[in-house]
Amino acid sequence: MPRLFISALAVVTLLLFGISPSVAQDKGKNKKDKGDVAQSAEINALMAAVDALMGGNAGDNTLPLKWEQHHFIKAMGSKTYVPFTLAIDPPAFTAATTVGIYVRVAKHGEPAPAPAPPADPKKDKAAAPVPAPPQYPFDYGFFMDVAPAAPGQPQRIRRAFDVEPGEYDVFIAVREKAKDASTPVASLKTGTLKQSVTVPAYDGNELTTSSVIVADKVDVLPAPLSNDHQAENPYTFGQVKLTPSLTNKFTKKDDLNVFFWIYGEQMDPATKKPNMTVDFSFSRKLPEGGEKFFNRTEPEELSASTLPPTLDFSAGPQPLPGSLQVPLASFPEGDYHLEIKMMDKVSGKSVSRDVTFTVAPSAVQ
Numbered sequence: 001m002p003r004l005f006i007s008a009l010a011v012v013t014l015l016l017f018g019i020s021p022s023v024a025q026d027k028g029k030n031k032k033d034k035g036d037v038a039q040s041a042e043i044n045a046l047m048a049a050v051d052a053l054m055g056g057n058a059g060d061n062t063l064p065l066k067w068e069q070h071h072f073i074k075a076m077g078s079k080t081y082v083p084f085t086l087a088i089d090p091p092a093f094t095a096a097t098t099v100g101i102y103v104r105v106a107k108h109g110e111p112a113p114a115p116a117p118p119a120d121p122k123k124d125k126a127a128a129p130v131p132a133p134p135q136y137p138f139d140y141g142f143f144m145d146v147a148p149a150a151p152g153q154p155q156r157i158r159r160a161f162d163v164e165p166g167e168y169d170v171f172i173a174v175r176e177k178a179k180d181a182s183t184p185v186a187s188l189k190t191g192t193l194k195q196s197v198t199v200p201a202y203d204g205n206e207l208t209t210s211s212v213i214v215a216d217k218v219d220v221l222p223a224p225l226s227n228d229h230q231a232e233n234p235y236t237f238g239q240v241k242l243t244p245s246l247t248n249k250f251t252k253k254d255d256l257n258v259f260f261w262i263y264g265e266q267m268d269p270a271t272k273k274p275n276m277t278v279d280f281s282f283s284r285k286l287p288e289g290g291e292k293f294f295n296r297t298e299p300e301e302l303s304a305s306t307l308p309p310t311l312d313f314s315a316g317p318q319p320l321p322g323s324l325q326v327p328l329a330s331f332p333e334g335d336y337h338l339e340i341k342m343m344d345k346v347s348g349k350s351v352s353r354d355v356t357f358t359v360a361p362s363a364v365q
Helices: 007-019 023-032 037-054 227-232
Strands: 063-071 078-089 097-107 138-146 156-161 166-176 190-199 213-220 240-246 255-263 276-285 289-296 298-303 320-327 334-344 351-359
Touching: 037 097, 037 138, 037 166, 037 190, 037 240, 063 190, 078 166, 078 190, 138 156, 156 166, 156 227, 166 255, 227 351, 240 255, 255 276, 255 351, 276 320, 298 320, 320 334
Parallel strands: none
Antiparallel strands: 063 078, 078 156, 097 138, 097 166, 166 190, 213 240, 213 255, 255 320, 276 289, 276 298, 276 334, 334 351
């Protein structure tokens, strides 16, 4: 049986340097500039729109927003990193446009903040206490330029947040930036969105994995991104930039690129390093229902003999990156199921993940 697996060792090695992503460092530049009164006012307006959305009022959505996908990856400490893709569905912007975006992650079911009490001119303003603003696990306002959408296609925005494990509601407001102070607010396209997510924990000793990312494109960068550019490219890990697939639909001319991280592996007492195997097994879905085995890879070994010697396990288990790159030229057109099975030879435990994808005619791509 032919060997399908292509071990992208250079990519895996580069991924080792981006295994604990975080978005905390990017808040400084993209957060609203307190010295810019106009920008502060626009972000405050987006925050007010999210306040209203939390209270059940979505407002007039002239920008149809859609939450397309998200993934979960272990971040620094006990937090989980959540990169996501947001689409502005047509009719979107037909020209390059600067938009303001505000992202708020609140605990699931948290009520909207209470409105500030009206000012009482009879009371001493200096003596009136200023209520503290609500504190959320994550909230973030910024501006960015979006390119014009292709005909019939949405514009996409990718960002990320990191939070402790738990149940959350993500609220997002987007509005085109006013060209100047004379621009009527009512003329600005605005959209809001609410998405609930259950964020998993990755700080235990149980064998588990991140979300599996299927990528349309993989770029190896000459150097890691700066903090500013990292915020705009949340699927960049070290020097590896992934463009996640939204459809998992490919042609025979494409490669299937799969990436994930393994957590909670045990150490081999003899080598003080993991001793794991990763198997990839492909089945083809049958028109009449069910599946038929198609092919599998040779087991990928993650052990002292294959892992970079510089990877330090003295402090305990470390995230282990896994990847698969398979040319699809030998795959007949159809729907497939990929099972990824990870076996820890030290603990005897295993965990599996499933990916579905389609090999379609080129004209459909």
